[in-house]
Amino acid sequence: MNLKETALYVFVAIGAGTCSLLIAGSSKKTGPDTSNWLPARKADLHAVPLSELPEKAPALESEWLANHWKTPVPAQGKKPSGWSTVETDLSPETCGVCHPSQYADWKESWHANAMGPGVIGQLLDRDEPDDGYAEICQACHAPLTEQHPFVQTTKTETDENGKKKKIISGEPNPDFDESLRSKGLTCAACHVRNWQRHGPPKSDDLEAVTTGPHGGFVPKSEYQDSRFCYRCHDFRPGKRSLNDKMIQETYEEWRRTKYAEEGVHCQDCHMPEGRHLFKGIHDADMVNKAFTAEFVLLSNEKVPDSIKADFTLTNTGAGHRFPTYVTPQVNLVIWQVDAQGEAIAGTRKMDAIARKVSPNISKEYFDTRLMPDESYTFAYSEKRHENATALQAAVEVWPDENYTQFYKLRIKNGPEMHPTTLPMMQEALDDSLASRFTAWEQRIELD
Numbered sequence: 001m002n003l004k005e006t007a008l009y010v011f012v013a014i015g016a017g018t019c020s021l022l023i024a025g026s027s028k029k030t031g032p033d034t035s036n037w038l039p040a041r042k043a044d045l046h047a048v049p050l051s052e053l054p055e056k057a058p059a060l061e062s063e064w065l066a067n068h069w070k071t072p073v074p075a076q077g078k079k080p081s082g083w084s085t086v087e088t089d090l091s092p093e094t095c096g097v098c099h100p101s102q103y104a105d106w107k108e109s110w111h112a113n114a115m116g117p118g119v120i121g122q123l124l125d126r127d128e129p130d131d132g133y134a135e136i137c138q139a140c141h142a143p144l145t146e147q148h149p150f151v152q153t154t155k156t157e158t159d160e161n162g163k164k165k166k167i168i169s170g171e172p173n174p175d176f177d178e179s180l181r182s183k184g185l186t187c188a189a190c191h192v193r194n195w196q197r198h199g200p201p202k203s204d205d206l207e208a209v210t211t212g213p214h215g216g217f218v219p220k221s222e223y224q225d226s227r228f229c230y231r232c233h234d235f236r237p238g239k240r241s242l243n244d245k246m247i248q249e250t251y252e253e254w255r256r257t258k259y260a261e262e263g264v265h266c267q268d269c270h271m272p273e274g275r276h277l278f279k280g281i282h283d284a285d286m287v288n289k290a291f292t293a294e295f296v297l298l299s300n301e302k303v304p305d306s307i308k309a310d311f312t313l314t315n316t317g318a319g320h321r322f323p324t325y326v327t328p329q330v331n332l333v334i335w336q337v338d339a340q341g342e343a344i345a346g347t348r349k350m351d352a353i354a355r356k357v358s359p360n361i362s363k364e365y366f367d368t369r370l371m372p373d374e375s376y377t378f379a380y381s382e383k384r385h386e387n388a389t390a391l392q393a394a395v396e397v398w399p400d401e402n403y404t405q406f407y408k409l410r411i412k413n414g415p416e417m418h419p420t421t422l423p424m425m426q427e428a429l430d431d432s433l434a435s436r437f438t439a440w441e442q443r444i445e446l447d
């Protein structure tokens, strides 16, 4: 791989139901975010497609869920008579008046950030009645009709060459609430249809509760099942895949784990005791629950001035591949340290646990993601520096790596953008860089 190749960053918007992803090619700089030279890439490692792994639980069919997740979620409609203004307000803050603990958790979650600068920054300059882009993205990021600026209809027309074309036409949405749009994945998107609340049952009783605020609620067991999360955390079968693996297939991964067999659902790990934190790759404690690290110095008597070490990570806690998406990069890093505890230049080597794909998602560079109980070993073998007194290992997590590269490109192409986009992309880039953290560290003293 020629490290001097020009940067090749491409923005890919892959049809309905997919996320916009930026995939890094090689860059001018040989800094750590050019990842194509990593040992995993050299060894051409590719995790197998899910079709090769046995299913441990059947895919749950639920007509109710299929209906529940038709997007955009229809407007709630006429307010029920006799309800107070707090009962007919969709904003999470108002739900929080009576459900303060769920609100406090949710507000800190990534679901509350689902229309952050990196997302809305890409949508504002496409807010036109005949542009369906925002609708695609908002199906997962902000699915309520009240969060959409336009009411749109799509019809298919055949042009003079017999080619089928999708024609989108839209009108300003009378129910549009701009401030609700920015709230992302709200309480109401998961819980409210036609003003009716739905939630997990309190016991085995699935009888609707018809008393109390907002006319009670309808209990649904689906809230405690992994399938509830499927709509947004997996792409539909038939959508674009690469090496027979979808770009997002978390539920399908989960179905092939021992957790599915044991009945441990997404909610058990991401909503313990019903808490609405939805912690994941951005949270150091959560990431530490995902893996066990082992760092061992190997003897190398034949070559006395060299250092060999094995750094092994095992997925001992993520209920799907670790990590599940193409977005994050989990780095295994090793370097030599001098008597002052300083890193010695030139001794730092790294590898990654990640799924790295090419610009148009036509090529997978490598895929070292780990299913539960799978391990990956990064072998360090370098000359021992004369000042080296210790060897240090770290697990460094870049939760937003693909987006980091994408925002850089958008900023580079700044002048072509909508004026509001540029500062948002800058903010998103800063956030994505600030989200990097060290999850684990260990130092071994050298004799």
Ligand code: HEC
Residues within 6 Å of the ligand: 013, 016, 017, 018, 019, 020, 113, 114, 115, 116, 117, 118, 119, 122, 133, 136, 137, 138, 139, 140, 141, 231, 232, 233, 234, 235, 325, 326, 327, 403, 428
């Ligand atoms: C099928 C559901 C789905 C659709 C459709 C979707 N996304 Fe996402 N998006 C996700 C999920 C899940 C994540 C978090 C995991 C990740 O980072 O890939 C995410 C993360 C992101 C992020 C990074 C996190 C952040 O908030 O900054 C951006 C930016 C983003 N999406 C933009 C888009 C855009 C633009 C579109 C429309 C072209 C889109 N997404 C469509 C599900 C979706």
Ligand code: HEC
Residues within 6 Å of the ligand: 092, 095, 096, 099, 102, 103, 104, 106, 107, 111, 185, 186, 187, 188, 190, 191, 199, 200, 223, 224, 228, 267, 268, 271, 273, 274, 275, 276
């Ligand atoms: C991504 C979808 C999602 C969002 C967003 C969401 N919830 Fe929930 N909520 C759930 C699920 C799933 C459960 C069931 C959790 C369980 O029982 O394990 C639940 C449970 C509940 C319950 C039942 C009691 C409990 O805590 O288990 C209440 C009340 C509730 N949510 C209110 C809210 C409020 C208020 C908000 C916004 C501040 C909110 N939810 C946002 C999915 C969501």
Ligand code: HEC
Residues within 6 Å of the ligand: 086, 087, 089, 090, 091, 092, 094, 095, 096, 097, 098, 099, 187, 188, 191, 192, 197, 198, 199, 200, 201, 202, 212, 213, 214, 216, 217, 219
């Ligand atoms: C005026 C106070 C009030 C407001 C405002 C309110 N709720 Fe409730 N909600 C309640 C009460 C009280 C219950 C019944 C709680 C119980 O039985 O534990 C309830 C029950 C629920 C349940 C069912 C919990 C379960 O056990 O399954 C859900 C879900 C829910 N609310 C969601 C919401 C959402 C979403 C909003 C905002 C759109 C909201 N609520 C606004 C008071 C309120």
Ligand code: HEC
Residues within 6 Å of the ligand: 110, 111, 113, 114, 115, 116, 119, 139, 140, 141, 143, 185, 189, 228, 229, 230, 231, 232, 233, 266, 267, 270, 271, 278, 279, 280, 281, 282, 283
């Ligand atoms: C309506 C779509 C939707 C549903 C349903 C949904 N999610 Fe998400 N989820 C998203 C989007 C979009 C993001 C990315 C948010 C962002 O861009 O900031 C996300 C992000 C996450 C993250 C990532 C946190 C991180 O650190 O990156 C976790 C964990 C998560 N969701 C868990 C769940 C679980 C568990 C469920 C089911 C109970 C669920 N989600 C249901 C849309 C959804």
Ligand code: HEC
Residues within 6 Å of the ligand: 226, 229, 230, 233, 250, 251, 252, 254, 259, 264, 265, 266, 267, 268, 269, 270, 279, 280, 281, 286, 287, 289, 290, 317, 318, 319, 320, 321, 322, 323, 324, 325, 326, 327, 328
């Ligand atoms: C046994 C516990 C467990 C179960 C079950 C589980 N997860 Fe996770 N999940 C984790 C841990 C730990 C992490 C943090 C490490 C990581 O990112 O893989 C995580 C991370 C995530 C992320 C962050 C993004 C990323 O690239 O990793 C998302 C999104 C997510 N989980 C969604 C889900 C969904 C949806 C389900 C159910 C289909 C689910 N999880 C089931 C433990 C679990």
